[in-house]
Amino acid sequence: MAAKAILRPIIYKDTNDQGDEKQHVKGFKMVNRMFEVSETQSEELPEYEPPTWNKERTLGALAIVQEDFEQLNGNMAGHSYNRNVAINPVAKYPFKTLVHELGHVVIGHTSEASMEEYRQHRGLMEFQANSTAYLALNELDATDRFDAAEIRGYIQTWIHDERPVDAAIKQVFGATDKILKAGIATNPET
Known part of the structure; x- marks a missing residue:
């Protein structure tokens, strides 16, 4: 299996004058060594x-x-x-x-x-x-x-x-x- 690389958005949150929380994309970061769940083996995580x-x-x-x-x-x-x-x-x-x-x-x-x-x-x-x-x-x-x-x-x-x-x-x-x-x-x- 070959790992994948993805561009992940870098998100930050801020609050406007009305108190509403907004999310903004600041940029992107390359993330290496990503596998799909179907390509991994482990025990189920507990609920x-x-x-x-x-x-x-x-x-x-x-x-x-x-x-x-x-x-x-x-x-x-x-x-x-x-x-x-x-x-x-x-x-x-x-x-x-x-x-x-x-x-x-x-x-x-x-x-x-x-x-x-x-x-x-x-x-x-x-x-x-x-x-x-x-x-x-x-x-x-x-x-x-x-x-x-x-x-x-x-x-x-x-x-x-x-x-x-x-x-x-x-x-x-x-x-x-x-x-x-x-x-x-x-x-x-x-």
Whole structure:
């Protein structure tokens, strides 16, 4: 196998007067000795889990099943239906995606009865799921597991200039609270 060389952008972040974080490309750097994942051999890296929160406990407490991701769409980070979630193994931010999909389920977007509403109001529902992920990951001190600017861009793309009603925002806080409480052990021994 021959190693590859790539040009990697050198990115820096700054904040404008409104407090918005922006990314800028400063230049490029040649990186040698790059291999594709398929050209390497090693044990799987362990899935990230915050020290105070447990995925299996969360899934069990919320009666949600995580399935294998079988979609052929490589651009899809995850999906959920009924009380099932699936996370693409090559998702850029798999932990954030998991909590996003949990948000869809907990808020009720994935029930059979909600599917037509989801098609009509998908922007609001994507806003809710991603906001749930944003709040939960901040609470779990997992801010290195997502890019805040990407989350804001995702939400702005879906919500456009609409302002979610108060009930929709309350659902975000309620779902965040349920997901966090379901995964945090009340007894430190468990």
